[in-house]
Amino acid sequence: MASLRSCIVTVMVVLNLGMAAADLKRGWQHATATFYGDMNGDETLQGACGYENVIEEGYGLQTTALSEALFNKGRTCGACFQIMCFNSSEWCKKGAGAIRVTATNYCPPSYNEEAPWCNPPRKHFDLSMPMFLNIAEYKAGIVPVVYRRVKCRKSGGIKFLFKGNEGWLLVLVYNVGGAGQVVDVKIKGSQTSWIQMERNWGVNWQVSDDTVQKLQGQSLSFQVTTRDGRMVQSDNVAPEDWQLGKTYEGRNF
Numbered sequence: 001m002a003s004l005r006s007c008i009v010t011v012m013v014v015l016n017l018g019m020a021a022a023d024l025k026r027g028w029q030h031a032t033a034t035f036y037g038d039m040n041g042d043e044t045l046q047g048a049c050g051y052e053n054v055i056e057e058g059y060g061l062q063t064t065a066l067s068e069a070l071f072n073k074g075r076t077c078g079a080c081f082q083i084m085c086f087n088s089s090e091w092c093k094k095g096a097g098a099i100r101v102t103a104t105n106y107c108p109p110s111y112n113e114e115a116p117w118c119n120p121p122r123k124h125f126d127l128s129m130p131m132f133l134n135i136a137e138y139k140a141g142i143v144p145v146v147y148r149r150v151k152c153r154k155s156g157g158i159k160f161l162f163k164g165n166e167g168w169l170l171v172l173v174y175n176v177g178g179a180g181q182v183v184d185v186k187i188k189g190s191q192t193s194w195i196q197m198e199r200n201w202g203v204n205w206q207v208s209d210d211t212v213q214k215l216q217g218q219s220l221s222f223q224v225t226t227r228d229g230r231m232v233q234s235d236n237v238a239p240e241d242w243q244l245g246k247t248y249e250g251r252n253f
Contacts, residue, residue, distance in 0.1 A: 047105030178253030
């Protein structure tokens with residue numbers, strides 16, 4: 001009887017390892033995860049991607065900061081990930097499954113030898129506290145995970161928050177569905193051709209000087225292209241009397 005139980009356990013272990021290997025073949029990759037902030041999201045609401053307030057902007061606390069290897073100098077901001085605690089029976093919550101999070105911040109390298117998690121070339125997720133506790137025990141501190149890129153599920157259209165000054169238009173592009181990660185933005189006035197915007201930092205895109213003057217008094221349209229090469233065009237998103245400090249809504253993927 002003991003040998004039968006041993007055989008069953010062995011078969012189960014082999015099956016589990018086989019399933020894990022199959023999952024990894026389907027696009028899952030290895031990384032580690034920690035958390036920062038508290039259960040209310042303190043310290044996680046803004047950050048290096050340039051979001052103003054992730055709760056007000058529709059991301060809630062389903063967010064993560066990325067290590068340098070994943071952050072890619074801010075180009076990965078807005079991307080969505082599925083993450084599972086992996087291969088730690090002591091610290092992974094049983095039956096937790098996977099969480100979905102959006103990249104909204106940066107976990108910078110640390111030269112503290114006791115906390116090298118975000119140092120290159122490590123792939124690491126510094127999750128909001130509620131997200132971490134969905135998959136792992138608080139006392140774990142750091143856990144092994146597997147992750148993969150997934151499509152972003154967003155409600156409503158892409159949002160364009162206008163900031164800047166008279167000679168500088170800075171547009172925060174957020175609530176982007178599909179691939180989530182924006183690689184290109186163009187702007188067009190009702191009396192101009194399409195104008196290339198430059199990434200200022202994270203999810204903020206800009207035009208300045210003469211271009212801003214050209215766009216005054218015109219309704220504005222946008223083309224947003226994501227990492228997968230898809231582009232969505234939103235015509236006449238902002239009216240002729242567009243203003244800094246206002247948010248305008250376009251189409252989504």
